[in-house]
Amino acid sequence: MSGFRLADGGRIDRRTKRTFSFDGKAQWGYAGDSLASALLAQGQMLFGRSFKYHRPRGILGAGVEEPNALVTVDRGPGRMTPNLRAPSVPVHDGLTATSQNRFPSLKTDLIAVNNVFSAFFPAGFYNKTFMWPRAAWEKVYEPIIRRLAGLGDSPTTRDPDHYDATYAHCETLIVGAGPAGIAAALDAAAGGGRVFLIDEQEEIGGGALSDPAQWAWLAEATAKLAAMDNVTVLSRTTAIGHYHQNFVVAAERLTDHLPVGEAHGPREKLWRIRAGEVVLAMGAIERPLVFEGNDVPGVMLASAARTFALRYGVAVGRKIVVMAVHDSGWRDALALQAAGVPITAIVDLRRDIDPALADAARDARIACYPGYAITSVSGSLAVKGATIALAGVGKGQKLDCDAVLMAGGWTPTVHLWSHAKGSLRWDESWGAFLPDKTHENLRCVGACAGAWDFGSGLSVGLLPAPKPLHESKAFVDFQNDVKARDIGLAVQEGFRSIEHIKRYTTNGMATDQGKTSNLNGLQIASDVLSRPVTEIGLTTFRPPYTPQSFGAMLGHHKEALFQPLRKSGIDDWAQAHGAVYENVAQWRRARFFPQGSEDMDAAVARECRMVRSSVGVFDASTLGKIEVVGPDAAEFLNRMYTNPWKSLEPGRCRYGLLLGEHGFIIDDGVSARLAPDRFHLTTTTGGAARVLGMMEDYLQTEWSDLDVWLTSTTEQWAVIAVQGPRARDVIAPLVEGIDLSPEAFPHMAVREGTICGVETRLFRVSFTGELGFEVNVPAEHGRKVWEAIWAEGEKHGAAAYGTETMHVLRAEKGFIIVGQDTDGTVTPDDAGLGWAVGKKKPDFVGKRSLARPDIVAPGRKQLVGLLTDDAQDVLEEGAQIVADPNQPVPMTMIGHVTSSYYSTTLGRSIAMALVAGGRDRMGETLYIPMPGKTISAKVLAPMFYDAEGSRLNG
Amino acid sequence: MLLIHCPYCEEARPEVEFVYGGEAHIARPLDPSTYSDGEWEEFLYIRSNPRGRHHERWRHTHGCGRFFNAVRDTVTDVFETTYKAGEARK
Amino acid sequence: MVDIAEIAVSAAELKLGTEPVQGSGVRLSHADARARYSLRARDAAVLEKAISRKLPGKIGDQTDGVICLGPDEWYAILPESTALQRGEGLPVSVVDVSSRALGFVLEGPGALAVLSSGCPLDLARMGVGRATRTVFETVEIVIWREAEDRWHIEVWRSFATWLWHALAAAMHASK
Numbered sequence A: 001m002s003g004f005r006l007a008d009g010g011r012i013d014r015r016t017k018r019t020f021s022f023d024g025k026a027q028w029g030y031a032g033d034s035l036a037s038a039l040l041a042q043g044q045m046l047f048g049r050s051f052k053y054h055r056p057r058g059i060l061g062a063g064v065e066e067p068n069a070l071v072t073v074d075r076g077p078g079r080m081t082p083n084l085r086a087p088s089v090p091v092h093d094g095l096t097a098t099s100q101n102r103f104p105s106l107k108t109d110l111i112a113v114n115n116v117f118s119a120f121f122p123a124g125f126y127n128k129t130f131m132w133p134r135a136a137w138e139k140v141y142e143p144i145i146r147r148l149a150g151l152g153d154s155p156t157t158r159d160p161d162h163y164d165a166t167y168a169h170c171e172t173l174i175v176g177a178g179p180a181g182i183a184a185a186l187d188a189a190a191g192g193g194r195v196f197l198i199d200e201q202e203e204i205g206g207g208a209l210s211d212p213a214q215w216a217w218l219a220e221a222t223a224k225l226a227a228m229d230n231v232t233v234l235s236r237t238t239a240i241g242h243y244h245q246n247f248v249v250a251a252e253r254l255t256d257h258l259p260v261g262e263a264h265g266p267r268e269k270l271w272r273i274r275a276g277e278v279v280l281a282m283g284a285i286e287r288p289l290v291f292e293g294n295d296v297p298g299v300m301l302a303s304a305a306r307t308f309a310l311r312y313g314v315a316v317g318r319k320i321v322v323m324a325v326h327d328s329g330w331r332d333a334l335a336l337q338a339a340g341v342p343i344t345a346i347v348d349l350r351r352d353i354d355p356a357l358a359d360a361a362r363d364a365r366i367a368c369y370p371g372y373a374i375t376s377v378s379g380s381l382a383v384k385g386a387t388i389a390l391a392g393v394g395k396g397q398k399l400d401c402d403a404v405l406m407a408g409g410w411t412p413t414v415h416l417w418s419h420a421k422g423s424l425r426w427d428e429s430w431g432a433f434l435p436d437k438t439h440e441n442l443r444c445v446g447a448c449a450g451a452w453d454f455g456s457g458l459s460v461g462l463l464p465a466p467k468p469l470h471e472s473k474a475f476v477d478f479q480n481d482v483k484a485r486d487i488g489l490a491v492q493e494g495f496r497s498i499e500h501i502k503r504y505t506t507n508g509m510a511t512d513q514g515k516t517s518n519l520n521g522l523q524i525a526s527d528v529l530s531r532p533v534t535e536i537g538l539t540t541f542r543p544p545y546t547p548q549s550f551g552a553m554l555g556h557h558k559e560a561l562f563q564p565l566r567k568s569g570i571d572d573w574a575q576a577h578g579a580v581y582e583n584v585a586q587w588r589r590a591r592f593f594p595q596g597s598e599d600m601d602a603a604v605a606r607e608c609r610m611v612r613s614s615v616g617v618f619d620a621s622t623l624g625k626i627e628v629v630g631p632d633a634a635e636f637l638n639r640m641y642t643n644p645w646k647s648l649e650p651g652r653c654r655y656g657l658l659l660g661e662h663g664f665i666i667d668d669g670v671s672a673r674l675a676p677d678r679f680h681l682t683t684t685t686g687g688a689a690r691v692l693g694m695m696e697d698y699l700q701t702e703w704s705d706l707d708v709w710l711t712s713t714t715e716q717w718a719v720i721a722v723q724g725p726r727a728r729d730v731i732a733p734l735v736e737g738i739d740l741s742p743e744a745f746p747h748m749a750v751r752e753g754t755i756c757g758v759e760t761r762l763f764r765v766s767f768t769g770e771l772g773f774e775v776n777v778p779a780e781h782g783r784k785v786w787e788a789i790w791a792e793g794e795k796h797g798a799a800a801y802g803t804e805t806m807h808v809l810r811a812e813k814g815f816i817i818v819g820q821d822t823d824g825t826v827t828p829d830d831a832g833l834g835w836a837v838g839k840k841k842p843d844f845v846g847k848r849s850l851a852r853p854d855i856v857a858p859g860r861k862q863l864v865g866l867l868t869d870d871a872q873d874v875l876e877e878g879a880q881i882v883a884d885p886n887q888p889v890p891m892t893m894i895g896h897v898t899s900s901y902y903s904t905t906l907g908r909s910i911a912m913a914l915v916a917g918g919r920d921r922m923g924e925t926l927y928i929p930m931p932g933k934t935i936s937a938k939v940l941a942p943m944f945y946d947a948e949g950s951r952l953n954g
Numbered sequence B: 001m002l003l004i005h006c007p008y009c010e011e012a013r014p015e016v017e018f019v020y021g022g023e024a025h026i027a028r029p030l031d032p033s034t035y036s037d038g039e040w041e042e043f044l045y046i047r048s049n050p051r052g053r054h055h056e057r058w059r060h061t062h063g064c065g066r067f068f069n070a071v072r073d074t075v076t077d078v079f080e081t082t083y084k085a086g087e088a089r090k
Numbered sequence C: 001m002v003d004i005a006e007i008a009v010s011a012a013e014l015k016l017g018t019e020p021v022q023g024s025g026v027r028l029s030h031a032d033a034r035a036r037y038s039l040r041a042r043d044a045a046v047l048e049k050a051i052s053r054k055l056p057g058k059i060g061d062q063t064d065g066v067i068c069l070g071p072d073e074w075y076a077i078l079p080e081s082t083a084l085q086r087g088e089g090l091p092v093s094v095v096d097v098s099s100r101a102l103g104f105v106l107e108g109p110g111a112l113a114v115l116s117s118g119c120p121l122d123l124a125r126m127g128v129g130r131a132t133r134t135v136f137e138t139v140e141i142v143i144w145r146e147a148e149d150r151w152h153i154e155v156w157r158s159f160a161t162w163l164w165h166a167l168a169a170a171m172h173a174s175k
Helices: A035-041 A110-116 A125-129 A134-148 A179-190 A206-210 A212-226 A302-310 A327-338 A355-363 A415-419 A484-492 A498-505 A518-529 A550-554 A571-576 A600-613 A633-640 A688-702 A727-731 A779-794 A803-812 B037-045 C004-013 C044-051 C111-116 C157-173
Strands: A013-022 A025-031 A070-074 A080-085 A095-099 A164-175 A195-198 A231-234 A237-243 A247-253 A268-280 A284-286 A299-301 A320-324 A343-348 A367-370 A372-378 A385-390 A397-400 A403-407 A410-412 A424-427 A432-435 A442-444 A475-477 A580-584 A587-592 A616-619 A624-629 A653-659 A665-675 A678-683 A709-712 A717-723 A749-755 A758-764 A772-778 A861-868 A880-882 A893-903 A908-916 A925-930 A933-940 B003-006 B011-014 B019-023 B053-059 B067-073 B079-084 C021-023 C026-030 C034-041 C066-070 C073-079 C092-096 C101-107 C131-136 C139-147 C150-156
Touching: A013 A035, A025 A035, A035 A302, A164 A179, A164 A247, A164 C111, A164 C157, A179 A195, A179 A206, A179 A212, A179 A231, A179 A268, A195 A268, A206 A212, A206 A302, A212 A231, A237 A415, A268 A415, A268 A550, A284 A302, A299 A302, A302 A320, A302 A327, A302 A403, A320 A327, A320 A372, A327 A343, A327 A355, A327 A403, A343 A372, A343 A397, A355 A367, A410 A432, A475 A484, A475 A518, A484 A498, A484 A518, A498 A518, A571 A587, A571 A779, A580 A803, A587 A600, A587 A803, A600 A616, A600 A803, A600 A893, A616 A779, A616 A803, A624 A633, A624 A688, A624 C092, A633 A678, A633 A688, A665 A688, A665 A749, A665 A758, A678 A688, A688 A709, A688 B053, A688 B067, A709 C034, A709 C092, A717 A727, A717 A779, A727 A772, A727 A779, A758 A779, A772 A779, A803 A893, A803 A908, A861 A893, A893 A925, B003 B079, C021 C157, C026 C111, C026 C157, C034 C044, C044 C092, C066 C131, C066 C139, C073 C150, C101 C111, C101 C139, C101 C157, C111 C150, C111 C157, C131 C150, C131 C157, C139 C157, C150 C157
Parallel strands: A013 A095, A164 A195, A164 A268, A195 A231, A268 A442, A299 A403, A320 A343, A320 A403, A343 A367
Antiparallel strands: A013 A025, A070 A080, A070 A095, A237 A247, A247 A268, A284 A410, A372 A385, A385 A397, A424 A432, A580 A587, A616 A717, A624 A678, A624 A709, A653 A665, A665 A678, A717 A772, A749 A758, A758 A772, A861 A908, A861 A933, A880 A893, A880 A925, A893 A908, A925 A933, B003 B011, B019 B053, B053 B067, B067 B079, C021 C026, C026 C101, C034 C073, C034 C092, C066 C073, C101 C150, C131 C139, C139 C150
């Protein structure tokens, strides 16, 4: 119990108490407190347990750089957020926070036994120890390590909050609203352009919030900004990343600072800001010092202690020792002493101290130890004292204290600068990397630019100590439990690049992104390697700057709005008739229509029977459609598709096969010539956008001389397939202006007229092998026409059928589905579609590739039919095929099953497969090894029903 | 997200309106049948993949719909220029 | 654990709104029925003659409901049942796409902010009367700034339900 509330001071509202709980215990603070400041005021020094060793840890910093005091805040079911940094959590009434990574409690952590055996847990320990046996890694080591090591628990329940998101545009975006950022905002705003000023803290002001002398100025500047129409000030908003061309993504926390009952509206808002100029004013983070015991609760940054005192009115101890290598430590000590925080001693590794500082310290009755270093800190759950020695190696001298402040110099916050690929230069006087060059319209101001007066100092890696490095328990990365000796070990084991050292030791990883550890790690590596820091380099900073919720990333687009679910105009009817759906690309399509207690097999069997015996109706609206118009339309299609198109008469349809330039099938569909200069193309449902894009590419970049244009009409037309021997009878009463007789309207013809009084493009086509029509009507009339057709169909016992029945019926006829029976490596000949390739055509897309040596070589996989010897065995799609089931494992696989169904029509199973040299294997028996049994099947042509095509005529 | 200057719209537009189209200035031969297998392989599959200046195609799919060419630095992602399809290599 | 199927079901429950949605300072409603045409030509003069209408000359311009989308592409949003000549035999393409899209109207002082929730363009810099094809998150749209605070939005039919609710969600959040 060393921290306490100062009698006065700070920006907290001492008239307004806030009550909250930490680890189940009732606590209180004032309005304006952070969780860290409120608990420190109550004397709480212990905040968490470390990642690997479960060592007791306290507060290190006063902002987002805090690596130790990670807490979980619970705001009710689904509203649990782990890994929040206690200094960044504002207190409100009812706040419920718990510490992490301890079992069963913070004070008594049984797993801290890791700490006792920490000599056995050096860098790379996991990699080395748990290499083998492999099974043990998965079953034993990993689960145990996962339980022992870690941060907070992930939420397991659904997030009930909603999140806002927006794009925003401005001429100037300033990230960081400290004095430099505010000045930049005022300056930019005077120019009249749109200005955004964003800051991660509860209120703007940055470092000025911890400096009462600046409060009057801050209030004035804040009011001035608020009064300007062209300025948007966002506090509680973290710029999580800088992306190309000044695109900055920031997350604004809208409600987490409020009591649960007062939190209305979106929880967070994601700002996607495009700025003409970005000004980074992100300040600097004080660097810890690396010495034995620097992680005992009560050892913290001097700047943090200053913030707790001057912003929050909290003293972090009653007898405080400052360990400095930098003037800023002296300045903070003096400010703290003046604010009533008892500083007993300043220890500084430097022998020569600025006389003004030394005199001021003496006047403030602070004992000074120039040339000394702390060599150890005593205490486990809290600081009990410190040992200092001249130059770290002289005779030890004990100092009585309950807190130790570290002033190791300053690290400019260049994370976003690095995201923007800005280069950095090493600055000796800062002992840090400063922004150098960028190709963005981006600049840094204030401390992050190196333009701030913190005084001068040394930059040291490990403080000099009597213990050799390999025995030291001085921590570099508190969050990831990386010690100075781990970095030494990494170097000793041959790692030279800082990127490798980082990954071997985990220094600077995870949610912390090295905010307090990067430069100390680098300095130590530099010392051990005896090479300058600049030769070792700096690791890459990556977004996000601080951990970010997934919710804000999604914005509005979660759950029902996650992505568009495309539905045809007939979808509602299908839903009302009990359709079971499947998703195809972004579309949902009716898969089958079960009646009563039918399962899929029973429903599909009935639907198939109805189509083959009478008539079925199918919603094919999702088919891709492209209208190809212009004098050169036929010439264009002739170049795109494998087969000839110029000779196609208006009023006729043709099956088109589309290859990539590599010669493999990428799409197919039946298309119609409506007029000499107008074609109605169809594509697969999933291929619509891709095919249109590919055709546009050829048209715009290869054949720009052709007068022909492409228009997507997928959504213009609803398509109703009416298939079966009674198909003509069903549509006849509804159609006007079209002679439906077989003579006037043959298979593969198209006619324009009306149906139910609505204009139609009526295709006589069949993907089932039966007499069939596809009725195209403007989409807004699709539902009405469907219902009229359905009413007629019911007179003939029609079934509405879905995609599953469509698949079975087409497979019975051996029609392929691109993407199911082809996989991007199948040529027309492989698929048995050689007939669809115009042999006399001089050129078409993909033609040259059909003569490539590997395409004409024998033994290619070809599409064949398979009939299992046991007619009731239905093969698994994707199952591998072998010629000899008795060969030793691993067997030579010669192909795989692409389509497989039970055919009610045939009373047995049918399958299609891609098999090496398949067409030369007709009549052969092949084998499909499955778990528990091997299925044998005979090879035949992929045509199982009505090979002569007589049923097309009804 | 990149901002890409569309040479047809004559303004910089957000990357999400565009689709990348691979390396530029790889013209399909007028008569592919005259190409040897080696030449055809080169046309189909061999790309320069430079570190630095890269000539590449983009399509302003969700804008004016046009394909165009760009010179982009593959290290910095900075666009040096964009120009209309059919214009000489820059 | 959230079941993916459960999400699909909830997406399936979305229905296209029929009545206007009112937010604070913003209103979303359906535009009245329109005839729509996709118009293409290398030479605008030939197309103008074919359909007997003036065409705007520059991408982003709009004249009497005809928007220039690209160097050879126009999109006409015309009063319902306006019929255009097809220009048969001419080097033009006139395609009736009246049913392909639905039109929404987003209006009021808050309209720009709602549209900006998912549209990455700097809409404040878009002049009244201008129009363009763009995206709202992943969905392609055509926007036409009919007046300072009135936007006409065209979206393909099957995306309309999602867009309606996405706009409504943004309106709700901005309350």
